Amino acid sequence: xxxxFTCGFEENNAxxxxxxxxxxxxxxxSTTVRSGVYAAxxxxxxxxxxxxxxxxxxxxxxxxxxxxVRVTATPAGARGMFSSGQNANANGxxxxxxxxxxxxxxxxxxxxxxxxxxxxxxxxxxxxVRHLISDTVGQVxxxxxxxxxxxxxxxxxxxxxxxxxxxxxxxxxxxLPTNIQTFFFGDIQTGxxxxxxxxxxxxxxxxxxxxxxxxxxxxxIALAEPGGETAMGWEDETAGASLYTNVxxxxxxxxxxxxxxxxxxxxxxxxxxxxTLPAEIPADADMILMDLYARVGSTQVAATTxxxxxxxxxSVLTNGPNVDFAINGWRILSVGPTNEHQVFxxxxxxxxxxxxxxxxxxxxxxxxxxxxxxSALWANVxxxxxxxxxxxxxxxxIWNKGGWTA
Numbered sequence: 001x002x003x004x005f006t007c008g009f010e011e012n013n014a015x016x017x018x019x020x021x022x023x024x025x026x027x028x029x030s031t032t033v034r035s036g037v038y039a040a041x042x043x044x045x046x047x048x049x050x051x052x053x054x055x056x057x058x059x060x061x062x063x064x065x066x067x068x069v070r071v072t073a074t075p076a077g078a079r080g081m082f083s084s085g086q087n088a089n090a091n092g093x094x095x096x097x098x099x100x101x102x103x104x105x106x107x108x109x110x111x112x113x114x115x116x117x118x119x120x121x122x123x124x125x126x127x128x129v130r131h132l133i134s135d136t137v138g139q140v141x142x143x144x145x146x147x148x149x150x151x152x153x154x155x156x157x158x159x160x161x162x163x164x165x166x167x168x169x170x171x172x173x174x175x176l177p178t179n180i181q182t183f184f185f186g187d188i189q190t191g192x193x194x195x196x197x198x199x200x201x202x203x204x205x206x207x208x209x210x211x212x213x214x215x216x217x218x219x220x221i222a223l224a225e226p227g228g229e230t231a232m233g234w235e236d237e238t239a240g241a242s243l244y245t246n247v248x249x250x251x252x253x254x255x256x257x258x259x260x261x262x263x264x265x266x267x268x269x270x271x272x273x274x275x276t277l278p279a280e281i282p283a284d285a286d287m288i289l290m291d292l293y294a295r296v297g298s299t300q301v302a303a304t305t306x307x308x309x310x311x312x313x314x315s316v317l318t319n320g321p322n323v324d325f326a327i328n329g330w331r332i333l334s335v336g337p338t339n340e341h342q343v344f345x346x347x348x349x350x351x352x353x354x355x356x357x358x359x360x361x362x363x364x365x366x367x368x369x370x371x372x373x374x375s376a377l378w379a380n381v382x383x384x385x386x387x388x389x390x391x392x393x394x395x396x397x398i399w400n401k402g403g404w405t406a
Contacts, residue, residue, distance in 0.1 A: 002209035003343045004336035005052055005183075006291035006380040008201045008221030009038040013252025014050045018293060018332050018341075023188060024048035028252075034068045034124050034147070034200040035220035035280065042186050044075050044196035049186025052204070053087065055334035057179035058133065062207040065183060066128045066216040068147070071119050071197040074101050079195040080187020083108075084131055090184050091177040093131050093140045097195040103127065105142040105161045109174050117144050117157040124200075126152055128215050131175065132163070138175025139163025143215070150385040152218050203382070206336060211345045212289065219288055220280075223251075224379040227275025230358050233268035234260040237373075244272045247294075247377040254295050254376045256330055262363045263371035271311065271360040272377070277351060281383050287346040287354050288382040294341075294361060295376035296323060297330040305365040306372050308333075308342040313356035318344060322364070325372045346381075354381065 009028050011017040024047045033039040042048055067082050077099050084092035085108065096104040096113075103116040119125055124147040132139040141161040145152040159167035162175075183204060186194040203216035226244040234242035242260035247270075249255050262268045292308050308320035320342030323333060333340035346354060359379060363372045 002205045002207065003203065003212040003289060003291060004054070004206060004339065005202070005204040006221060006289070006343075006382055008036050008223075008380065009040050010036045010221060010223035010380065011251035011378070012038050016254060017251050018052065018335070019050045020053035020182070021051045022049075023051070023186065027186070032070065032198050034070070034198075036200075036222055036278070039198045039200035040185065041198055042194035042196065044073050044079065045193035048194055049184055049188055051185070052183045052335065054181050054336055055338040057086070057181035058337060059176060059179050060133050063131045063133070063180070064128065064205040064215050065131070066126065066201070066203040066219070067185060068124055068126050068200045069195070069197060070124045071097065071101060071121055071195060073121070073196040075099055075193075075196060078104060079193050080184070081127070081195045083184040083187065084180050085182055085184065086177055086179055087181050088188075089177070090188055092175065092180050093129060095127060095129060095142065103142065103144055105129070105140055107138075107140050107162050107173065107175055109177055112162050112169070112173065114161055114169055116142055116160040117155045123147070126218060130215065131180075133176050133180055134172075135174045135176040137172040139165060139168065139172055140175055141165055141168060145218075204335075212343075218384045219382040220384055222278045222281055222381045222383065224277060224290070224381050225275050226272035226359065226377055228273040230271040230273055232270050234262045234270045237261055242270050247374050248275070249376045251293070251295065251376050251378050254330075256297070256375045259297070259373045259375035261371045261373045267362060267364065269309065269360060269362045270374075271309070271358050273358055274355060277355055277381070281351050282385065283351055284386040285351050285383045286386050287349050287351060288384065289346055290344040290354070290357070290379045290381050292320065292342040292344070292359055292377075292379045293333055294323070294374050294378075295330055295332055296325050297373040297375065298325045298327055299371050301326050301328055302370055303365070304363070304370045304372055306361055306363045309360045309362055310342060310344050311358040311360075313349065313353040315358070318342075323361075330375065351383075
């Protein structure tokens with residue numbers, strides 16, 4: 001599946017959700033956001049960052065990263081915005097903000113750096129990076145779009161970057177450190193610090209799969225949680241039938257004392273309706289995708305398996321990839337190149353269609369005394385306002401699902 005990661009910080013806790021690690025104090029705040037209720041907050045010269053590890057390192061392929069950023073001050077020196085690299089080193093690409101607020105794209109391997117557009121203060125921008133990983137013909141391309149209301153316009157000087165492509169510096173080069181496994185938001189380099197401002201609506205794609213195989217494009221991210229029960233086959237943590245209220249926690253503050261479990265019967269399913277989607281999503285919204293996550297656990301590290309499940313508005317079931325419950329405790333599902341979360345292409349569906357979806361999970365191996373547990377289940381739903389009416393176009397541009405493209 002091409003969409004590897006979807007996060008608008010709506011879980012309201014980096015350490016307890018899909019982020020692998022957290023550096024510095026928790027960056028999540030609700031004062032200044034691009035969409036939803038929460039966004040990340042970074043400080044000029046601070047050390048706050050969040051990181052998302054892939055389940056395994058990669059040495060080839062093309063990866064696309066999107067982050068919406070808003071700059072609130074001019075830094076005294078270049079500050080890191082987001083990067084890729086090995087597990088503890090931002091030594092792949094790095095997007096930085098200069099002391100003139102210019103966007104810098106840097107290949108940390110060679111190193112080569114190219115200067116791009118200057119960002120205005122207190123303005124949201126969509127910044128996207130294409131990282132072609134190679135030790136001979138690699139490329140790092142950056143695109144910058146200014147956000148004004150529901151319009152996102154590519155700015156002068158974009159695209160730019162390192163490589164032989166339109167807007168690039170014309171030279172492909174080595175963009176592969178030993179491997180790539182981690183994406184950093186904020187910065188981890190000594191003396192670098194983070195750019196001053198907010199970040200929201202992050203997405204990571206790769207070039208495989210059937211959709212979202214290229215630039216993520218425009219998107220906003222809403223949180224969807226269970227809102228009721230359709231058919232519950234698991235058990236409550238103590239006794240009786242499972243309950244949707246055991247797994248509808250705000251993911252950032254999970255209640256692990258209340259959970260649903262299955263430990264004695266194979267192929268049991270919990271199926272739940274969605275709570276009311278946020279009012280921010282208009283009726284005519286372009287619904288892009290649903291990315292289903294869970295907090296899962298067990299009582300043993302011995303192998304036990306389950307999977308997530310999505311039923312669409314017509315009750316057609318799609319199974320997610322296998323989920324490993326083999327932990328004595330709790331864990332969040334992995335992301336590419338081995339995915340456990342479930343990404344679902346919403347295609348031409350409306351907000352009303354998506355509201356009629358059900359979500360759930362199933363145990364697909366049964367070993368007595370090896371309990372499968374779920375304490376939180378949620379989906380990040382990506383959407384964007386509908387295209388302008390009347391088939392509107394801009395000179396040289398057309399509307400594709402998720403944004404304007406040349």
